[in-house]
Amino acid sequence: MNVAELEAWVEAQGLRAFHARQIFRWLHQRGAASYEGMTDLSKELRARLPEIAPLRQPEIVEERPSSDGAVKYRFRLHDGLEVEGVFIPESDRQTVCISSQVGCGMGCAFCATGTMGHVRNLTAGEIVGQVEAIMARLRAPDGRRPVSNVVFMGMGEPLANLESVIRAAEILLHPLGPGFSRRHVTVSTAGLVPAMEEFVRRSSVKLAVSLNATSDEVRDRIMPVNRRFPLDVLLSACRNLPLQHGDRVTFEYVMLGGVNDSEEDARRLLRLLIGIRAKVNLIPFNAFPGSAFARPSRERVDAFLERLAAGGVSAFVRQSRGASQGGACGQLVTAARAGSTPAAGEGG
Structure with a gap:
């Protein structure tokens, strides 16, 4: 509430x-x-x-520190279902990545959570509770808040749980609550266009779009949501979003070796982003058990980044964190369900 x-x-x-x-x-x-x-x-x-x-706060039942400093958390909810979150320390920020659903119904081919299907939506309290449980675990003796940024990029499609996500964002920003800056909270979507437009009207936090392909042929294959909202519809919506002054749409682009990492993909991406105030995060894929995709070479990632920069697009390489402890979203929960342990290096 x-x-x-x-x-x-x-x-x-x-x-x-x-x-x-x-x-x-x-x-x-x-x-x-x-x-x-x-x-x-x-x-x-x-x-x-x-x-x-x-x-009924989420309970941390598993904590896995990774060699890169990230910490993966598995939470148990009041009904026994489980979700995941990650704490990601960096030199200039400390980010928590949280879940918005148990499982996910989007069926993205490169995502471990997609193998679970959609189980149920989280309440606003369960979403915020993940942030607060991690902050309580990490809080310094002087009481300073140990987290600077929150990203809704864990298990689930946030905009398929629109009301709870908007309410959770409101609580995270409230001065009587955690008091995060609106610019330090980001909600990611696979591209649910009507919900994107409503979200930007009703919430002041930042929006990220999980793009991951530059053609409908490829995006249809790896992200079934594209069959409902193909690239021209999605990007037209992005051009017309009523963003606040100075805001940009962040495009997340998971790079899959031999699938979407070519120079021609980079050129097409530049064309797709014409007329959009955009930032691109390139995310080299980390495999998980059963995945059909491979991580691209460092040379391919660097060439892609250089092509975007030459085209005037602000782009960054965002390394997946927590890889040594099953970093892919949903991997701890699916491993726990199967009674196994994620193998080192199989994060995403």
């Missing part, structure tokens, strides 16, 4: 409206794991709240 909804709820319980702000701050800013620790609430209220509104 956001603050206004929480105020309405506490009043419906016969409580005072100001209690809502106290509870919201304890949950989302101070990281309280139970009502008992909310010391500015009366003892009577702390005893009553668990009966009328039990807390």
Whole structure:
């Protein structure tokens, strides 16, 4: 619940409206794991709240540090289902990557989560709870927030869970909550065009589009969503999004060896992005068990990057993190379901 909804709820319980702000701050800013620790609430209220509104925060059940500094987390939800998140430390930022669904219905051929199918949507509380659980695990003794950025790029298609994702983003930005800058929260989509347009109208956080191909033939094969919203429809929508001043659309481009990493792909990508305020993140693929794709050579990645730069597009190579501990989205959960351990180097 956001603050206004929480105020309405506490009043419906016969409580005072100001209690809502106290509870919201304890949950989302101070990281309280139970009502008992909310010391500015009366003892009577702390005893009553668990009966009328039990807390159901995601529980970290597995933590896997990687050799590159990333940490992969497996969360168990109140109904026993599981999702994943990753903490990614870098020199200029500390990012948490979180899930928005259990499984995913998009069926992208290069994604480990896609093998699970869609199980259910997460609530806004379950989404935010992943961030807060990781922050609680990493919080410094002086209380400084250990996370600077949040990306909705874990398990699931965020815009297929639009309402919960918008509500979660609102909580993450709220000054009584974690208080993230809107520019430091990014939601990624496989390209659900109507939901993209609604999302940009209703939320101020940044949007990323998982593009991954420069022709409909290839994108149809690796991303079934392209059959509903082909490239011309998707990119036309991107040109017309009502972005805030200074914002750009980030295009995520997973590079698959021999599939979408040619010089001609780079040229086509430059043509596709004409008229769009864009940034491109190139992501060399990391294989996972059962994957039919291979990682491109460093030379192919560098040549692709140079071609984009020569064409005037802002582009970066974003290395997959957590590879030594099953870094591909969904790999820890699918391995846990199968009773196995992800092999080193099979992240994505």
